[in-house]
Structure formats: C-alpha cells, structure tokens
Amino acid sequence: MQQLQKVFSYQEAEVRTVLINDEIWFVAKDVCQVLGLSNPSKALMALKNNAKTTITLSYSGSNYKTQALVINEAGLYRLIFKSRKAEAVKFSDWVTEEVLPSIRKTGAYQVEAAPAPSYMIEDPIERAKQWIKEQEKVRLLEQRAAEYEEKANYVDQILLSRKTMTTTQIAKDYGMSAQRLNQILKEEGIQYKLRGQWLLKAAYHDKGYTKSRTVDIRRSDGRADIAINTEWTQEGRLFIHKVLTSRGYVALMDREEQHA
Numbered sequence: 001m002q003q004l005q006k007v008f009s010y011q012e013a014e015v016r017t018v019l020i021n022d023e024i025w026f027v028a029k030d031v032c033q034v035l036g037l038s039n040p041s042k043a044l045m046a047l048k049n050n051a052k053t054t055i056t057l058s059y060s061g062s063n064y065k066t067q068a069l070v071i072n073e074a075g076l077y078r079l080i081f082k083s084r085k086a087e088a089v090k091f092s093d094w095v096t097e098e099v100l101p102s103i104r105k106t107g108a109y110q111v112e113a114a115p116a117p118s119y120m121i122e123d124p125i126e127r128a129k130q131w132i133k134e135q136e137k138v139r140l141l142e143q144r145a146a147e148y149e150e151k152a153n154y155v156d157q158i159l160l161s162r163k164t165m166t167t168t169q170i171a172k173d174y175g176m177s178a179q180r181l182n183q184i185l186k187e188e189g190i191q192y193k194l195r196g197q198w199l200l201k202a203a204y205h206d207k208g209y210t211k212s213r214t215v216d217i218r219r220s221d222g223r224a225d226i227a228i229n230t231e232w233t234q235e236g237r238l239f240i241h242k243v244l245t246s247r248g249y250v251a252l253m254d255r256e257e258q259h260a
Contacts, residue, residue: 175252
C-alpha cells in the first residue's frame with residue numbers, strides 16, 4: 001500500500017503523486033486529464049511495464065483506500081509527447097522545472113513565482129537573457145522528445161499513425177508472409193475467405209478494424225473492372241498485435257530493442 005505523497009494543483013486540476021522506493025510516481029488518470037488524453041487505457045498501452053504499475057492508494061488521516069494506476073517520470077514524458085494539446089508543453093515545464101526539482105530538494109512542492117516572459121520585460125538586456133532561457137527550454141523539450149522517440153516500440157508506432165495498412169505490410173512487421181498472417185487470423189476464428197476476399201466474422205466486423213477500398217483494375221482479357229481491397233485500420237493493427245503476441249510472436253522492431 002502506498003501513502004499519497006502530495007496533491008499538486010495545476011491550473012485547478014489535481015495531480016496526485018506517491019513515493020515508491022524514493023521515486024516520484026504520478027496518478028495516470030490525473031495526468032491524462034491535464035493532457036487531454038480522453039482514453040487513458042489506450043494511451044497507457046504504449047508505456048512499458050516498468051513505467052507503470054497499479055497500487056493501493058491510501059490517504060493520510062482517512063481509512064479510504066483505492067486502486068490507482070501510476071506512472072513514473074519516464075512514463076509521464078511519454079504521455080506528454082503523445083498529447084496534441086498545446087497545454088502539454090506548459091505542463092512539462094511545470095513538472096520538470098518546478099515540481100520535480102523541489103521534491104528532490106525539499107521533499108515537498110513549493111510554489112515559486114514564475115519569471116515574466118521575455119516579451120513583457122522592458123529592459124533590452126534582461127529581455128534578451130530571458131529570451132535565451134526560453135529558447136533553451138524549447139531545445140531541451142525537443143531533445144527530450146527525440147530521446148523518447150528513439151525508444152519508441154512497436155505499439156508506440158501504431159498509436160502514432162492513422163493510415164490504413166494492407167495485410168502484407170503488417171505481416172512484414174513480424175517477418176512473416178501475408179498468407180501466414182491470414183491463416184493465423186482464420187485459425188483464431190477472426191476471418192474467413194469468400195470469393196477470394198478475406199472478410200471479418202460477425203463478432204469483429206463492427207469494431208472498426210478494417211476498411212474496404214475500391215480500386216480500378218484491368219482483366220487479362222483487357223476488360224476494365226473494379227476490385228475491393230480490405231485494409232486494416234490502426235485499431236485493427238493493434239488488435240492483430242495482441243493476437244500475435246498471445247501466440248508468442250514479437251514484432252521485428254521490439255526484437256531489435258530487446259537485443260539492443
């Protein structure tokens with residue numbers, strides 16, 4: 001059981017923290033709310049197991065206890081860089097420049113007056129100094145984002161893309177053929193073949209896993225015709241990833257990461 005360490009107030013939004021082995025962890029639900037991540041479960045799927053954990057959270061002076069999913073500093077940064085909300089940069093600055101240094105130094109969060117932005121400073125020299133500091137903040141944030149991007153795993157890549165993909169493209173991610181992947185999905189009772197086209201079974205066809213695309217083709221006798229190709233959405237790609245993972249298959253990207 002973990003004792004609630006401190007509740008911060010970020011623009012009237014609560015951000016709860018706990019201390020686990022002298023390391024600050026953040027309640028994931030609070031962070032997702034600040035960052036505008038409306039589906040915390042989906043956002044947290046991209047985090048590695050060592051960046052998240054579930055704890056029983058207790059409150060000082062109260063018998064109330066609750067289960068909470070918490071993330072460490074690395075997990076926090078990963079969620080920040082996934083957020084499309086403009087507030088993410090400000091939140092990152094607040095955490096990395098005020099909250100964490102203060103906790104590590106004093107064991108508590110103490111509010112310090114934020115410096116005035118450069119455009120509000122009249123003295124040209126002081127304005128220039130503050131502008132340099134602001135640019136350094138931007139550079140450090142971009143550097144931190146690049147570092148985490150390099151560590152992105154296969155699930156991260158899925159969540160970052162919105163394009164549809166063919167079965168062949170997805171199969172290559174696991175070092176297998178499209179024929180083998182289609183056979184696995186058939187064995188799992190996910191799809192069946194009708195008139196040369198793979199179709200999802202009723203239990204899966206309304207999940208948003210696939211999209212059909214009509215393409216113009218020319219038959220061997222020269223006749224113009226159309227064909228319907230089935231492509232996988234990123235939700236479908238993530239679903240396939242779960243299926244293959246349950247069978248012991250590992251994406252090539254994750255294999256390389258495991259042996260790095």
